[in-house]
Amino acid sequence: MAYSFLEKEIKRTFQGLPETLPCGSRVFSGKVRDIIDLGDTLVISTSDRISAFDRVLSTIPCKGEVLNKVALHWFSRTEDILPNHIIESVTPRTVAVRKCEMLPVEVVVRGYLTGSAWRDYKAGKPVSGIALPSGMQMNQRFETPLITPSTKAEQGLHDEPISSEEILRQGLVDPAVWDTVQKAAIALFRRGTDDCARQGLILVDTKYEFGILNGQVYLVDEVHTPDSSRFWFADSYDQQFRAGKDPHKLDKEYLRQWLMDKGFMGDGEAPEIPDEVRIETARRYVGAYEGITGTTFTPEAGGLDEVAAVDEYVKKMR
Structure with missing residues (x-):
């Protein structure tokens, strides 16, 4: 996967929208996305910023x-x-989206014992209040996917696991809504699993966000992207698992692993990410796009004046 165009695109990564558009509309910035609130509608621009361990660290071309x-x-x-x-x-x-009342929790669905779930399990801790059977191995597949919710922390802080029981006890989500959300999350994960399997990929785990509009639950934010999900290559999983080796990965875990190898896990000063690591991370993103969709990625955004295009749209919609 050469993707030679990334050498050009790294010179024009998009840091994000300015705090105020030329038309005067204010821009609210998260870790990756910039949002303009137009009342019933939100305009959401996805920058090339990349975050890991809840910290914004750099930009990745085409991300x-x-x-x-x-x-x-x-x-x-x-x-x-x-x-x-x-x-x-x-x-x-x-994109322009309907403005929903966001649920105050993120819904993480896991198909495999890996990442933070494995670290908690290895330390003898329950995973979001779920006690797992003894004797499980790292990267082992669960018989059925697990829902492991987390809180939504302020930028710069860490999201924390929370059990379904605690969500209901604290009154964070209405019980009927939470029931709908859990059923939808499992259905979404199964759809993603089936689609990815046809492309030779494993959807390992993912994060969903939900909102309410006129009493209806909506799927919001992002779905099965390399930022919200982990993917492994299916053809080598069994062999790697039996050998006790890490699966071959197709996601930003590459960058997370590079950071951990440098001794960074979110606290203290982050190391500067060199261009070769940024480009390799971009290759993973583009490869994920092509692997998931089955289509060739052609960059379109790099030569576009994003600020002018968004500004023109906002002026039209106000």
């Missing part, structure tokens, strides 16, 4: 466009399971 296009692919593939917030595309990295 925002990849994330936006992968999310749109999955929103289209899952609209029969649950309605989503998408209204229309504005640019290759920007």
